[in-house]
Amino acid sequence: MxxxxxxxxxxxxxxxxxxxxxxxxxxxxxxxxxxxxxxxxxxxxxxxxxxxxLTRWQRVQLARHPDRPHTLDYIEQITEHFIELHGDRLMGDDKAMVGGFAKIEDHIVMLIGCQKGRNIKEKKRHNFGMPNPEGYRKALRLMRLAEKFNKPIVTLIDTPGAYPGLEAEERGQGEAIATTIQAMFSLRVPILSIVIGEGASGGALAIAIGDCVLMLEHTWYSVISPESCSTILWKNRDYKEQAAEILQVTAHDMVNFGLIDGIIKEPVGGAHRNWSIAATLLKENILQHLQQLLSKPIDALLQTRREKFCAMGSIRDTTTQ
Structure with a gap:
């Protein structure tokens, strides 16, 4: 380990x-x-x-721990049946984004998440958890399929960001992310989004427009990684710890900012120390929040979903009379 x-x-x-x-x-x-x-x-x-x-940088390290369970690990432990679906019907099948119908106790859900891979071979196959445009288009296709069959959507977020390669930009990375975000505001089914590891930039936000957004205890969520922030501000990566403090990236920070709805506890020492307990806690929270979301009229959910994200941030008028 x-x-x-x-x-x-x-x-x-x-x-x-x-x-x-x-x-x-x-x-x-x-x-x-x-x-x-x-x-x-x-x-x-x-x-x-x-x-x-723990410092904020130490929580970032825990979120990236090589032994931490990933999306498919949680799927294996919390679902009774999982039928993985492939392809965006436009370009190909991006294995950095996985998804399909799953049964969690009495609930049939569309479960979608980022997958990093465990060893070098898997990491290359899953592109280190960095989706290409076809990954977001696949996610959106599956979300619309869930809407068609009136099934709730659960997304598990664990990505260092959307793939920044030239070929991804040529195939419309920004458009794919923006379209997915826009569509999620209008999907007429409950959406539960959970950050299970890293939640970086628009690559994470693209599948995090949820009626309820949760984070595991030792995860992070930010517009930019501490290393990239350090590179921009100090011209090298050596100030990543200071950057993490400035960015305030932890689950507790997100609750204080009103950007997420709650924190899921992890086993002592982090999810990597006990996958079984981590999965049990995740499953309990999914079931609890699904029950709450399913009890609400869909029109009320849509209205609240839009208001929730529109209320984020603040505006200050600096004009002088």
């Missing part, structure tokens, strides 16, 4: 605890039990202290 710098003291103690437990088992040494109990207590305290005082 990959280990971040601020995780190392915890991991070292956990490894020591594992060795002590194994020694107690093999040697039948009950005198170790008190020491084991104390060390376990110390680990819990260190975990609590560490993860209650």
């Amino acid at each position: 990959a280990v971040l710098d601020f995780e190392k003291p915890i991991i070292e103690l956990e490894e020591k605890l594992a060795r002590m437990r194994e020694a107690a088992r093999l040697q039948n040494a009950p005198e170790l039990l008190m020491a084991i109990e104390k060390l376990a207590h110390d680990i819990r305290e260190l975990q609590q202290k560490t993860f209650q005082n």
Whole structure:
């Protein structure tokens, strides 16, 4: 398992605890039990202290943790059936964007999300989670299919941004993102959007126009990544930690700004430490919020959806009399 710098003291103690437990088992040494109990207590305290005082950059690192579950990992754990659908019917099938009909307990939903890939081969196949225009057009095609069959939409967001390559721009990257955003305001089905990892720029916003927008605890959401911001402001990437603080990118920041509707707790140490618990918490929140959204008239949802995003930000008149 990959280990971040601020995780190392915890991991070292956990490894020591594992060795002590194994020694107690093999040697039948009950005198170790008190020491084991104390060390376990110390680990819990260190975990609590560490993860209650994370910097914004450290939360960005957790959102990018290589062992963190991705969209298809969550789909495997929270759905009973998933039928993946492919292609935008215009250009091709962008594997950075996955989606299809899924059953979550009693609900049939259209589940759409960004997929990064786990190893080098998968990452290349999924373009490191950076969709091309055909990815957004596929997402929109699936959303309209969900509307046709009157099924709610759940989107899982985890992307470092839309693919910035020349070929993506030639095929209309900006238009594809803008069209998807525009269409989501008018879809006559409930939309639940959840940031499960990285939520960068318009590449994330394109599938995040939801009636309810949530973020997992250790995720980030911003118009630009800390590294790119650092490059623009300081001409190099070395000030990414300061940039993260200035941008205020965390889930708690987004709640304070009124840009999202809530935060989903993660297992202690982050979702990568316990996929099963992370998936259970995600599923519980999906079911809870779906129930709330499905109980509301669709016209009221559409009105609230539009008002919700139009109210974001502020306007100040600086003209003088």
